[in-house]
Amino acid sequence: MIDTNTNPLHKALFRILRPLARLLLRNGVPYGEFSELVKRAFVEAALEDFSDGRRKPTDSRAAVMTGLTRKEVKRQRDILAGENPVPETTSHANRASRVVSGWVHDSTFQSGDGQPAVLAFEGEQSFAGLVRKYSGDMPPRAVLDELLRVGVVVVEEGTGHLHLRKRAYVPSGDSDDMLQIFGEDVSDLIATVDYNLVSSERDRLPLFQRTLTYNNIPPDVIERWRKHAAGRSQALLEDLDSWLGPYDQDLSGSVIDDNAAEPVRTGISVFYFEEPVQAGKSGEHQ
Template identity: 45%
Template sequence: MNDIKKAIYAATLNILRPLIKILLRNHVPFGAFADLAKRVYVDVALEEFGIPGRKPSISRVSILTGLTRKEVGRIKKPPVLENAETLERYNRGARVISGWVRDRAFWNKEGQPLDLLIEGKDGSFNELVKRYGGDVPSRAVLDELLRAGAVERLADGRVRLITHVFIPYTKEADKIRILGTDVRDLICTIDHNLHSNPSDSFLQRKVSYDNLPTEALPELRGQATQKSQSLLEELDRLMARHDRDLNPSARGTGRKRATIGIFYFEEDSQPHD
């Protein structure tokens, strides 16, 4: 086995361990995982490794994947498992909060998000949803934000924004669905950087130490949250200026999707030998 394959196998084991932990915790047996893996092998072989100008064949996919022609034929059209409704709820809630934070029409004199009346033409929650939430009743958006803990109802009936972060997944299933989006984006970033020129690589940075005292972590965690949130809000304002859904006057060609993500992780560290 050459060094590249050894590195790939080791990396795959590291990736699979936390994923398998999630699968076992949710009673997903190996057979179901193996079937999913086969489906993805076939899907990727068809979409990413075809020969230009030639129709993909079952025989070629069989050679690429190591699966039998019979298996390839059986799973050539894998089912769509993505939950579009959940992702749309996330995007809608994030857009509404982003508009509330960055749009001066919904600020107070100090430049902070206003406590909004539900109804009204100027500076109301209904107007906010109409501007940033798409064709969805404002009541439905409010209920979603309340469930997520992003807003609260005041005694006078107004709505107050209590966090600039929208995490709508109060149900375990919703939290797991976003796993497929965030982890995918990180792996795709690494894949891009593995085969692209250095001048075309995507941002991929981290800091990591493995001999920190437990007492240092609360400060580290707090600083990471505060500084990262501030940076993300600044970048959100920049991206929103160029997003043609939020800013129809933005000029340019093509249609691109860009993501900037930050995470914090900690665990017990094993001493070095």
């Protein structure tokens, strides 16, 4: 039996898994299905992240590292290789986000002062043209309906012109798009924490990682704090987006040199949290 009260890593994992279990149960994912995904993640990590610089680990070494049998390692490796593909849900979150980003940064869709222009649905410098440029084969009407649904875009009465109300696309609820963002955000956070845990051993500077936390705030302050935190966080992200966005090669239209180094995925994630303080809460023994 694993004692989550003594091992610091076990305690940290329990805190991660507790809200994850709640999300899985709410979305009808039982333990067996989750366990299968965990096996796959362990096998992929063993095979991809622990090579000796010359060749990838063998199935035998991956079995030793993960505690799985060689047969199970091979089965999971075959799934990962596509020999026994697992159906995946295609999400349009990235496409909708790219449309908004193009509207903010592409000068073709900006007004004279460099702000996102008011767009007609069709025609020159139109929303349809924006979608065609940044969302591939997605129908412009479907993209507009989604952006209207989440309040990113508003329609001007009389003219039908489209105004960008928010500079970021954030889906709502447990939709496929929101679950995709959940996977990206949590994996990015864990990757940053993992990097920082070993950075000193490898003579690397840690990545920026900060959290502001208080645990004795009166309930009547929370609503004001929520609004203040959201406003300041949005302003910060928009400022950072204004600096970094123009360097994105898809948005800038710059020609990519075949001999150039591989591009880098980078960014900043900001999230808000709150929960009641509960003495003796499970997994947080004093």
